[in-house]
Amino acid sequence: MSTNNDLRLIRAQSSLEGLSVGDAFGERFFLHPDVAKSLIVARAIPPSPWYYTDDTQMALSIVSILQEYGEINQDGLAQSFANQYDSQRGYGAAMHGLLTQIHNGESVLVIYRRERQWN
Numbered sequence: 262m263s264t265n266n267d268l269r270l271i272r273a274q275s276s277l278e279g280l281s282v283g284d285a286f287g288e289r290f291f292l293h294p295d296v297a298k299s300l301i302v303a304r305a306i307p308p309s310p311w312y313y314t315d316d317t318q319m320a321l322s323i324v325s326i327l328q329e330y331g332e333i334n335q336d337g338l339a340q341s342f343a344n345q346y347d348s349q350r351g352y353g354a355a356m357h358g359l360l361t362q363i364h365n366g367e368s369v370l371v372i373y374r375r376e377r378q379w380n
Contacts, residue, residue: 266331273324280320285311288351315350339369 289307290297300307322341326334343363346352352360362372 270324270328273327277317277320277324281313281317282311284317285313288312288314313350315347315352315356318345318347318350321345336369339363 286307289311290300292300319342322338322345323333326338326341330337340363343360346356346360346364348357359372363369
């Protein structure tokens, strides 16, 4: 018999499938606006390959943490983001350094406090 958490995890995994396809599809439209518009008007399916972005990469971590803890564990999630970091997925500039620092063992709290001092 399935528990409520099992059903929620199944829904999260189904959402992840939809998110990843939509993410990869949408990434194909990061083109010159005229090219993107012509593809949309023609209702053309962008050619493969379709690569997913940091959005899907981070969502993979969320589902993994939900599976492991049954809830969002902030420290576990931050570490998972860092462990799954892939510089080719389109992260924002600030995330490259932050996720590398976490991956190298720095505490999220220490990083946060240090950054707060400078802002």
